[in-house]
Amino acid sequence: MKQFRMELENGGTGVESVQKHNIRLGDSLKLIRDLPTQSIDTIVTSPPYWAKRRYNDVGEIGSEDTPEEYVENLTKFFSVLRSFLKDEGNLFVNVGDTFFGSGAGAWNKYVDDEGKVTQTQKDRKEKYYTLKPLQPKIKQNGKLYQNKQLLLIPSRFAVSMQNSGWILRDDIIWHKPNRIPASVKDRFNNTYEHVFHFSKKKKYYFDLDSVKIPTADGRKLKNPGDVWSIKTQPLPGEHTATFPEELVARCIKCSTPENGIVLDPFLGSGTTWIVAHRLERICYGFEIKQEYVEYSYSRFLSSFPDYKMDAFSKKPEAK
Numbered sequence: 001m002k003q004f005r006m007e008l009e010n011g012g013t014g015v016e017s018v019q020k021h022n023i024r025l026g027d028s029l030k031l032i033r034d035l036p037t038q039s040i041d042t043i044v045t046s047p048p049y050w051a052k053r054r055y056n057d058v059g060e061i062g063s064e065d066t067p068e069e070y071v072e073n074l075t076k077f078f079s080v081l082r083s084f085l086k087d088e089g090n091l092f093v094n095v096g097d098t099f100f101g102s103g104a105g106a107w108n109k110y111v112d113d114e115g116k117v118t119q120t121q122k123d124r125k126e127k128y129y130t131l132k133p134l135q136p137k138i139k140q141n142g143k144l145y146q147n148k149q150l151l152l153i154p155s156r157f158a159v160s161m162q163n164s165g166w167i168l169r170d171d172i173i174w175h176k177p178n179r180i181p182a183s184v185k186d187r188f189n190n191t192y193e194h195v196f197h198f199s200k201k202k203k204y205y206f207d208l209d210s211v212k213i214p215t216a217d218g219r220k221l222k223n224p225g226d227v228w229s230i231k232t233q234p235l236p237g238e239h240t241a242t243f244p245e246e247l248v249a250r251c252i253k254c255s256t257p258e259n260g261i262v263l264d265p266f267l268g269s270g271t272t273w274i275v276a277h278r279l280e281r282i283c284y285g286f287e288i289k290q291e292y293v294e295y296s297y298s299r300f301l302s303s304f305p306d307y308k309m310d311a312f313s314k315k316p317e318a319k
């Protein structure tokens with residue numbers, strides 16, 4: 001795999017401390033091995049969801065044949081990352097659900113028997129291939145696998161993480177007040193996703209004061225609770241699965257001291273990087289797709305035009 005490495009040192013954004021971000025192109029499971037163990041304060045991330053879209057090659061997380069395999073893979077992924085997270089560290093994972101059988105019957109329009117994207121799908125001129133019709137490959141069994149079944153993938157993932165040793169501290173509901181109504185007639189429109197908060201140990205860094213919100217009379221501050229109503233924030237450009245900055249900001253503020261290190265192993269369009277910088281934290285971001293890394297660089301630069309990056313003046317080199 002082509003890889004390049006870019007380290008960014010802060011020049012002058014009014015941020016007093018030196019922030020040394022480390023944004024890298026490649027597979028997180030390989031890149032993580034270059035970091036010292038116990039070096040990350042917080043992981044904030046949103047992995048590819050199961051069978052929603054294809055970002056990269058066959059074999060990536062999200063393209064497993066069954067929801068069970070997806071949950072197993074994702075749990076293993078975080079087991080690898082675990083030793084790089086400080087013992088007092090935090091992990092926030094935003095993960096979405098899906099219904100069994102969505103797009104039924106159309107699978108072969110999208111990928112061939114070897115899982116390669118077909119001409120029909122290419123003709124749709126979508127950058128990110130929709131994998132909805134993945135599911136008809138699984139035989140219905142009248143139990144979990146039956147059309148219309150909500151698969152409860154986030155809950156299965158949370159249980160699997162508990163079984164692998166993580167402590168589940170919060171099941172935060174990210175409510176999306178601007179969610180477009182779906183055309184469904186026999187169920188309610190889905191308007192939320194889960195953000196799971198895990199810790200390694202019973203004692204961990206947590207600054208609740210930093211995220212408290214005003215009470216109704218405005219006289220005091222209170223715990224914001226575990227239902228966060230935050231609008232989705234679509235970005236110009238091609239990345240369609242971004243999470244909103246406000247959501248990431250809350251996770252980072254309460255879990256990471258200033259100048260602490262935040263890792264996003266599925267960086268996508270760079271949301272975690274932008275927010276970490278704004279909050280004076282250091283971001284380590286890994287992304288497997290070159291055009292997304294480039295996109296996140298331009299997004300970062302347009303958000304912080306005064307940021308001086310020597311490394312940035314030259315085009316990243318493949319290594």
Ligand SMILES: C[S@@+](CC[C@H](N)C(=O)[O-])C[C@H]1O[C@@H](n2cnc3c(N)ncnc32)[C@H](O)[C@@H]1O
Pocket residue numbers: 026027028029045046047048049055056060061239241242243265266267268269270271272286287288289292
């Ligand atoms: C749901 S998106 C993340 C979106 C991100 N939260 C944002 O706000 O833009 C998941 C990303 O993970 C990337 N990805 C998938 N497998 C990866 C891997 N093994 N290593 C690094 N990145 C990966 C995909 O290319 C995709 O950009």
